[in-house]
Amino acid sequence: MPRRPLARGARAVLSAPYLWLAFFFIAPLALVAKISLSKSVVAQPPYAPTFDLYAGFGALIEAARTLSFDAYRGLVADPLYFESYLTSLGVAALSTAIAILVAYPLALAIVRSDRRWRGFLIGLAVAPFWTSFLIRVYAWIAILKEEGLLNHALMTLGLIREPLEIFATTMAVVIGIVYSYLPFVVLPIYNALEKQDVALREAAADLGAGPLRTFFSVTLPLSASGVVAGALLMFIPAVGEFVIPDLLGGSDTMMIGRVMWNDFFENRDWPAASAGAIVLLAILVVPIVWFERRQTRGGAV
Amino acid sequence: MSAWRVPRLATLLVGFAFLYAPIVLLVVYSFNASRLATVWTGFSTHWYAALLADEQMRGSALISLEVAALSAAIATVLGALAALALERFGGFRTRSVFVAAIYAPLVMPEVILGLSLLLLFVAIGAPRGFWTIVAGHATFSMCFAAVVIRARLAGADRSLEEAAMDLGAGPVATFMRITLPLAMPAVISAYMLAFILSMDDLVIASFTSGPGATTLPMRIYSAVRLGVSPEINAISSLLLGAVGVALLIGAVAQARRTNAA
Amino acid sequence: MSASTPILRFDGVSKNFADIVAVDNVSIDVAPGEFFALLGPSGCGKTTLMRIAAGFERPDRGRVLIGGVDVTELPPHRRPVNMMFQSYALFPHMSVFDNIAFGLKRDGVARTQIAERVAEMVRLAQLQGLEKRKPDQLSGGQRQRAALARALARRPKLLLLDEPLGALDRKLREETQFELMDIQKKLGTAFVVVTHDQDEAMSMADRIALMRAGRIEQIGAPPQIYERPTSRFAAEFIGEINLFEVRSASYANGRAHIETPEGAIEAACENVDRIGAPAIVAVRPERLRFAADDGGVNRLAAVVHDIAYRGDRRIFRVRLSSGKLARLSASAAEATPAPGAEIVVTFDPDACVLLDA
Structure with missing residues (x-):
């Protein structure tokens, strides 16, 4: 695309959202990066050096000299952080895999339904997205608790004698994440499947492929983009998830979002939390870049 | 193909049961007489009455509604402008920075967004409370609004705008008379989305709020941490009901438009 | 097999x-x-x-x-x-x-x-x-x-x-x-x-x-x-065709004698049953030609309305006495009357097909 200076009117239109994002999104991220290089002190705000915009350029250089990598060193030294990154990635990956296994058949069943029902069904599958995240996670507490609805039902039916211990485990967190993010995964898979030309499946059948062979050689590979998009859309926020591990998880499910929250509000170690955030961002950039390159490669062909 | 009818219906049944059973149970147990939220002891609207009497809850609900209405308005305007810039201005310098700044908040963990906003408000010495929550919510929901409106603009027939300009309309008149009315369904969806995102948000509100500005999700969250309670079921049911009604109205309006067209 | x-x-x-x-x-x-x-x-x-x-x-x-x-x-x-x-x-x-x-x-x-x-x-x-x-x-x-x-x-x-x-x-x-x-x-x-x-x-x-x-x-x-x-x-559906409405018809010697609003038409006809039923006579445009002399049957007076040039052929639209437009396709080598010229078009009896209306 040609890069050219914009007309004055266009510049005015652009400047409002641009400046807003620069101030409320880009600048804060820069601040996070900066504070991650500060030292933790007992003060308000609890980090040093503070950033003085009025001190001029010289002071800025001076401040730069006092930058410290303590927070990052602390991150490496503290096994809590390292483990919580691993836990976060593991839980997010497992949840994403399960969500795809649940979402794909559902999306396929919706796409193969009668045309008149399709819109309604996909609407129904996505509708929970519009309801409160917090409430949906809360609903699972009542189900999964030791004296909860699931155990109550299973014990009444005589299927188990002792209540299952799901609540406050990693399994509960995985269930909660799969449940909460399912609409994000169903929708892109549905879109990819819905776009597929029916004639492609017919062509495969015409050339002698049975239903299973047709699915694995045509339907599935052609919906891969939807699967990847759905997986990414879920995986990235799930890694940093705070509410679900906090409400459904136990003490052994220390995900990074929770650790940062605790460092921030309870330990008041802002540089550590900031460093944690920067590292998390760096980790999450990897799948995004991979996805971008995959997209552009697909588009160039 | 008829052979796949049974597995297809079974998949739909299981899938939707998984999606909706927890919600249905939550609503059912909001009418439970017992405080034990997991044992059914009889029908009662007691907890709804208790909820109405709870002044803290009412106050938080009001704050949440105000924050949502305001932040969604800001987000929709900014999002529409951003969508217009992305869809109609072609390439400009630092476009990629702008695109990244629009798309990153869509997937970025909320904890990072909240933390960074808090650091900003501390650094500039802004007193945290109602207005900082509004700013925080407007920031991430404007990105969602931009994406929704941009999709509509991308699908719109450019020749309508060109026809308007050919007939003598300037850029502003073209936008007001042609582009905006045609994008209106998306603008309304964007507002609704932004409103709901704001009503829903716990993490960013927790980081950016201050004393005296406790939103409904914050109130619910602190109650939930203490355990399951039928009062929370009741407020949850009311919120679910409100969203359900809104979705129903939206679906009916959509169906009418489709039928009329 | x-x-x-x-x-x-x-x-x-x-x-x-x-x-x-x-x-x-x-x-x-x-x-x-x-x-x-x-x-x-x-x-x-x-x-x-x-x-x-x-x-x-x-x-x-x-x-x-x-x-x-x-x-x-x-x-x-x-x-x-x-x-x-x-x-x-x-x-x-x-x-x-x-x-x-x-x-x-x-x-x-x-x-x-x-x-x-x-x-x-x-x-x-x-x-x-x-x-x-x-x-x-x-x-x-x-x-x-x-x-x-x-x-x-x-x-x-x-x-x-x-x-x-x-x-x-x-x-x-x-x-x-x-x-x-x-x-x-x-x-x-x-x-x-x-x-x-x-x-x-x-x-x-x-x-x-x-x-x-x-x-x-x-x-x-x-x-x-x-x-x-x-x-x-x-x-x-296939190709161009001129249709003439049958008002009345009689049959003799393997020929149908048909009255149409455009004039009398003689058609070769094996199918006697059709005669009398409401019917139409169909003639392909390339079977129509400009009459060179005064002899023969199926002579319809007409005025050239317009001409479409198709390279190897020309398509003439001619207005018949009833006001109906008929199409005539002629190779470019043939003599070509100008629009407005009064002419006579003709065709052979075996160019006619009798059809139900």
């Missing part, structure tokens, strides 16, 4: 969609090696009929036989026919090679044989050097040939082609017509082509089934359908 067994037989086939009759009691036999065209306007049921043959639609009534075997209940992947789709339906994630090899792999053909057969198909379809390309790296014509190669790779006795030239531009379409005919002759495969384009059907097919509203209107060789249409629909 004896030589006379039709490769494809529709036996009283009907199909409804909700309350729309798509195919209504159709019976057709296609001979081995025949180039057969299903022709008709959109919505006439020709595509549904082809999809019934391929197995994508199940008929409500009637049977489908392929090579004498009843395949009505067989799913598409068990039928010994192949189809070339209108959209080509080339698998976008597979190379040309893999597309062509797809059906062979399903048949369990050995790897070396697959390579051989694909190479043969690539030569046949003139796709040499493009084997590794993906469908979206091919031109429209190449895609069309790749789809054809894929459909032919399994050496079906019967190939179904759904609007095979529909997606090509005009110039390419004509070249491809001849290519298709060449390939069909070379392989001896029976082709059943669905098309809405009468020129395409006329130039390629051995026989044409003209369809209308789910029914067969007429089946015959192209000259037969063109020269001797059996209905007004057939006469009007």
Whole structure:
């Protein structure tokens, strides 16, 4: 695309959202990066050096000299952080895999339904997205608790004698994440499947492929983009998830979002939390870049 | 193909049961007489009455509604402008920075967004409370609004705008008379989305709020941490009901438009 | 299978969609090696009929036989026919090679044989050097040939082609017509082509089934359908035609003497039954000519209205005494009256076809 200076009117239109994002999104991220290089002190705000915009350029250089990598060193030294990154990635990956296994058949069943029902069904599958995240996670507490609805039902039916211990485990967190993010995964898979030309499946059948062979050689590979998009859309926020591990998880499910929250509000170690955030961002950039390159490669062909 | 009818219906049944059973149970147990939220002891609207009497809850609900209405308005305007810039201005310098700044908040963990906003408000010495929550919510929901409106603009027939300009309309008149009315369904969806995102948000509100500005999700969250309670079921049911009604109205309006067209 | 067994037989086939009759009691036999065209306007049921043959639609009534075997209940992947789709339906994630090899792999053909057969198909379809390309790296014509190669790779006795030239531009379409005919002759495969384009059907097919509203209107060789249409629909759908309303008619000596608003017409007529019934006389524009002298029958006074230049021919529209416009097609070499000239048009009695109105 040609890069050219914009007309004055266009510049005015652009400047409002641009400046807003620069101030409320880009600048804060820069601040996070900066504070991650500060030292933790007992003060308000609890980090040093503070950033003085009025001190001029010289002071800025001076401040730069006092930058410290303590927070990052602390991150490496503290096994809590390292483990919580691993836990976060593991839980997010497992949840994403399960969500795809649940979402794909559902999306396929919706796409193969009668045309008149399709819109309604996909609407129904996505509708929970519009309801409160917090409430949906809360609903699972009542189900999964030791004296909860699931155990109550299973014990009444005589299927188990002792209540299952799901609540406050990693399994509960995985269930909660799969449940909460399912609409994000169903929708892109549905879109990819819905776009597929029916004639492609017919062509495969015409050339002698049975239903299973047709699915694995045509339907599935052609919906891969939807699967990847759905997986990414879920995986990235799930890694940093705070509410679900906090409400459904136990003490052994220390995900990074929770650790940062605790460092921030309870330990008041802002540089550590900031460093944690920067590292998390760096980790999450990897799948995004991979996805971008995959997209552009697909588009160039 | 008829052979796949049974597995297809079974998949739909299981899938939707998984999606909706927890919600249905939550609503059912909001009418439970017992405080034990997991044992059914009889029908009662007691907890709804208790909820109405709870002044803290009412106050938080009001704050949440105000924050949502305001932040969604800001987000929709900014999002529409951003969508217009992305869809109609072609390439400009630092476009990629702008695109990244629009798309990153869509997937970025909320904890990072909240933390960074808090650091900003501390650094500039802004007193945290109602207005900082509004700013925080407007920031991430404007990105969602931009994406929704941009999709509509991308699908719109450019020749309508060109026809308007050919007939003598300037850029502003073209936008007001042609582009905006045609994008209106998306603008309304964007507002609704932004409103709901704001009503829903716990993490960013927790980081950016201050004393005296406790939103409904914050109130619910602190109650939930203490355990399951039928009062929370009741407020949850009311919120679910409100969203359900809104979705129903939206679906009916959509169906009418489709039928009329 | 004896030589006379039709490769494809529709036996009283009907199909409804909700309350729309798509195919209504159709019976057709296609001979081995025949180039057969299903022709008709959109919505006439020709595509549904082809999809019934391929197995994508199940008929409500009637049977489908392929090579004498009843395949009505067989799913598409068990039928010994192949189809070339209108959209080509080339698998976008597979190379040309893999597309062509797809059906062979399903048949369990050995790897070396697959390579051989694909190479043969690539030569046949003139796709040499493009084997590794993906469908979206091919031109429209190449895609069309790749789809054809894929459909032919399994050496079906019967190939179904759904609007095979529909997606090509005009110039390419004509070249491809001849290519298709060449390939069909070379392989001896029976082709059943669905098309809405009468020129395409006329130039390629051995026989044409003209369809209308789910029914067969007429089946015959192209000259037969063109020269001797059996209905007004057939006469009007294929080519241009002039129609004259019959007011009254009498029959003598193998000739019908007909009164029309434009004047008296004498028509060669074997079918005496038609006389007297409400009917029309149909005459092709190229059978009309400018009368050179005063003799002969079927002389209609007219005024030249306008002239359309078509290179090799000119199409004259002439206004007859009744005010009706008739078309006359004349080669460019003939004398050409100017617009406004008063002339007489004439035609032979055997150029006339008598049809129900």
